[in-house]
Amino acid sequence: MRLRLLGIAIASFVILAQAPQPPTKLAPAKPQAATPTTAHVPQIVHVPPDEVVAILGQPVAGPDGKTIGRLIDVLVNEDGNPSAAVIDVGGFMGVGARKIAVHWTALHFAPGATRQPISLDWTIDQIKAAPEYGSATRPAPVVVAAPKPEPPAKPVIPAPPKPSAPPHSPPVQSSPPVQSSPPTQTGNPSRPSPLPPSGTR
Amino acid sequence: MPRDGTLPGHGSRALDLLNFFVADVQTGFGAFVAVYLTMHKWTQIEIGTVLSAGTVFALVSQIPAGALVDAVAHKRIVAAWGLGGIFVSAVLLALWPTELPVLVAQVLHAVASSVITPAIAAISLHLVGRPGLGERLGRNARYAAIGTALSAVVLGAGGDLVSSRVVFWLTAVLCVPALATLPAIGHGVYARRQTTVQPFDWQGLRGLFGDRRLLVFAGAITLFHLANADMLPLAGATVTMRAGSFANVIIAACIMVPQSVVALASPAVGRVAARLGRRPVLLLGWAALPLQGVLLAVLPGVWFVVAVQLVAGVSAAVFGVMLPLISADLTRGTSHFNLCMGVLGLAVTIGATLSTLLGGWLAEEVSMSAAFLGLAAAGLAGVLVVWAAMPETGD
Numbered sequence: 113m114r115l116r117l118l119g120i121a122i123a124s125f126v127i128l129a130q131a132p133q134p135p136t137k138l139a140p141a142k143p144q145a146a147t148p149t150t151a152h153v154p155q156i157v158h159v160p161p162d163e164v165v166a167i168l169g170q171p172v173a174g175p176d177g178k179t180i181g182r183l184i185d186v187l188v189n190e191d192g193n194p195s196a197a198v199i200d201v202g203g204f205m206g207v208g209a210r211k212i213a214v215h216w217t218a219l220h221f222a223p224g225a226t227r228q229p230i231s232l233d234w235t236i237d238q239i240k241a242a243p244e245y246g247s248a249t250r251p252a253p254v255v256v257a258a259p260k261p262e263p264p265a266k267p268v269i270p271a272p273p274k275p276s277a278p279p280h281s282p283p284v285q286s287s288p289p290v291q292s293s294p295p296t297q298t299g300n301p302s303r304p305s306p307l308p309p310s311g312t313r
Numbered sequence: 314m315p316r317d318g319t320l321p322g323h324g325s326r327a328l329d330l331l332n333f334f335v336a337d338v339q340t341g342f343g344a345f346v347a348v349y350l351t352m353h354k355w356t357q358i359e360i361g362t363v364l365s366a367g368t369v370f371a372l373v374s375q376i377p378a379g380a381l382v383d384a385v386a387h388k389r390i391v392a393a394w395g396l397g398g399i400f401v402s403a404v405l406l407a408l409w410p411t412e413l414p415v416l417v418a419q420v421l422h423a424v425a426s427s428v429i430t431p432a433i434a435a436i437s438l439h440l441v442g443r444p445g446l447g448e449r450l451g452r453n454a455r456y457a458a459i460g461t462a463l464s465a466v467v468l469g470a471g472g473d474l475v476s477s478r479v480v481f482w483l484t485a486v487l488c489v490p491a492l493a494t495l496p497a498i499g500h501g502v503y504a505r506r507q508t509t510v511q512p513f514d515w516q517g518l519r520g521l522f523g524d525r526r527l528l529v530f531a532g533a534i535t536l537f538h539l540a541n542a543d544m545l546p547l548a549g550a551t552v553t554m555r556a557g558s559f560a561n562v563i564i565a566a567c568i569m570v571p572q573s574v575v576a577l578a579s580p581a582v583g584r585v586a587a588r589l590g591r592r593p594v595l596l597l598g599w600a601a602l603p604l605q606g607v608l609l610a611v612l613p614g615v616w617f618v619v620a621v622q623l624v625a626g627v628s629a630a631v632f633g634v635m636l637p638l639i640s641a642d643l644t645r646g647t648s649h650f651n652l653c654m655g656v657l658g659l660a661v662t663i664g665a666t667l668s669t670l671l672g673g674w675l676a677e678e679v680s681m682s683a684a685f686l687g688l689a690a691a692g693l694a695g696v697l698v699v700w701a702a703m704p705e706t707g708d
Contacts, residue, residue, distance in 0.1 A: 169354040178558060184351055200351060201553060204564035205469045206344025208549020236558050244550075246677050 162224035172199050173228040175235055183230055198245050212242040324440055327497035329456045334491035335429060336460030338399050341468055341484045342422055349477045353410040367419035371427060372662050378427035379655020382435055383648055389495045392432040398425030400488040407481035430658060431651035434637040439501030446641055451583025454633035458575035465568050517647030527643055529702045531660040533695050538664030540602045540692030543672030547684055548609055548618050556615045566619050574626020575633060582634045590707045591639060598631020599696045606689025610682040642706035
């Protein structure tokens with residue numbers, strides 16, 4: 113199935129901590145807090161601040177806890193599920209920063225944490241090797257392969273990254289151009305369909 | 314003879330400080346604005362829009378700003394207005410990182426910068442006159458380089474350790490000492506002779522725009538910045554790609570190294586240009602760029618990238634002195650010195666804007682090495698233009 117990623121500029125993207133989280137980290141959040149009690153009456157649901165985290169513009173911590181960059185965009189698929197995050201890494205006073213797109217499952221979120229609620233479980237070498245992410249209007253090189261040191265990369269809920277996987281997913285990374293198109297021009301049929309990183313249910 | 318700026322008089326020291334503080338207040342407005350807005354949840358599209366608005370206003374304001382500085386007899390008042398604009402711009406950014414204030418701040422900063430650069434050159438000319446201008450411009454570049462290097466470190470550390478807003482508050486605060494230097498510079502002994510008498514000097518205007526040397530130099534400058542502007546950002550991205558966790562320290566070094574060279578070499582550039590002529594100095598500075606591009610394309614590792622910045626310092630030192638110096642050459646006997654700087658400033662802005670597009674496109678579509686080689690090719694074209702078509706403009 114052809115996957116369409118919509119690179120969407122999301123003003124304040126709030127993830128429910130429960131949704132696309134690898135089950136390894138974090139005790140599963142309590143979904144009942146966000147469940148409406150009645151089905152008919154429109155209700156305002158108050159999500160406690162320790163269950164969600166605003167991510168746009170937030171620093172992303174690397175494996176050693178040091179900030180490696182900032183999360184600047186989220187790429188979602190047809191179903192609205194996040195497929196990848198664009199992170200602005202490195203740089204000094206804005207010079208030398210580069211954007212990389214990482215697979216959503218490589219990120220971990222700690223909604224309650226005051227410092228660095230977002231972390232990326234990649235090694236520095238993996239971050240260095242990631243290709244530059246251009247813009248949402250062109251094929252996006254999203255690094256899809258889950259990093260080695262994380263064994264349970266498979267049981268991720270929204271992203272079984274296998275069904276039509278070309279034989280090019282060694283454990284470290286490869287960078288197939290994931291189709292990413294602006295909402296108007298949805299996908300280019302002439303392009304070979306790359307490995308769908310997520311959303312294929 | 315030694316009165317021509319070689320004596321570090323009172324006004325001369327104040328002008329040193331003006332260059333130092335103006336460089337300080339400009340540092341935060343560079344690439345950092347994008348980082349700052351990202352931290353305030355701006356999307357990439359919104360950031361691109363306001364930055365483009367700033368670029369457009371920088372383009373259209375260059376020539377009118379030059380003409381304005383020419384028309385006003387009191388150049389220090391124009392400089393004060395420019396600094397005031399930068400102050401307001403910094404305060405707006407620090408207080409309200411939201412759409413309208415940031416847009417106003419970007420536009421205000423673009424216009425203010427277009428005014429300040431020619432105003433400082435005009436103040437320098439008033440202070441030392443034409444004979445001492447080369448050396449004076451060298452000193453300007455020296456103190457500006459020291460200001461840029463120091464403020465990059467201080468603002469970078471402040472932005473990291475305290476908050477990103479601190480960068481713009483410090484910028485606003487530093488406008489105050491910059492303004493305070495203006496009265497101390499004094500009127501300038503050469504002010505009378507250099508200031509325009511008639512506001513519309515059609516003869517001189519026609520002479521300036523019909524001058525083939527202006528066209529050639531503007532072309533050489535466009536090619537110079539086409540090669541130059543994206544070189545440091547791409548070198549920084551290379552460092553980020555190769556260095557990992559210490560990348561920011563190494564990029565800071567990449568910013569400091571060329572500024573140190575400029576601080577050391579600029580006065581010599583001014584002196585040599587006055588003694589041996591402009592052409593050899595121009596050729597040296599222009600030739601440093603393609604060399605830098607080729608070296609960055611072929612050398613591995615990160616420390617080589619830092620070392621190559623020494624070469625970048627040579628081209629920066631030459632450029633910083635030669636743009637105002639040749640403007641003064643081309644407008645000798647007319648009252649269009651700053652208009653000429655505005656025209657050349659337009660060439661700088663066009664070249665720099667295209668450089669970002671060219672470098673980014675090559676890096677994305679082909680490779681980083683291709684991007685460096687592409688920029689080097691533009692630099693080489695600039696060398697050829699200077700070598701083949703640029704006559705000696707000194708006396």
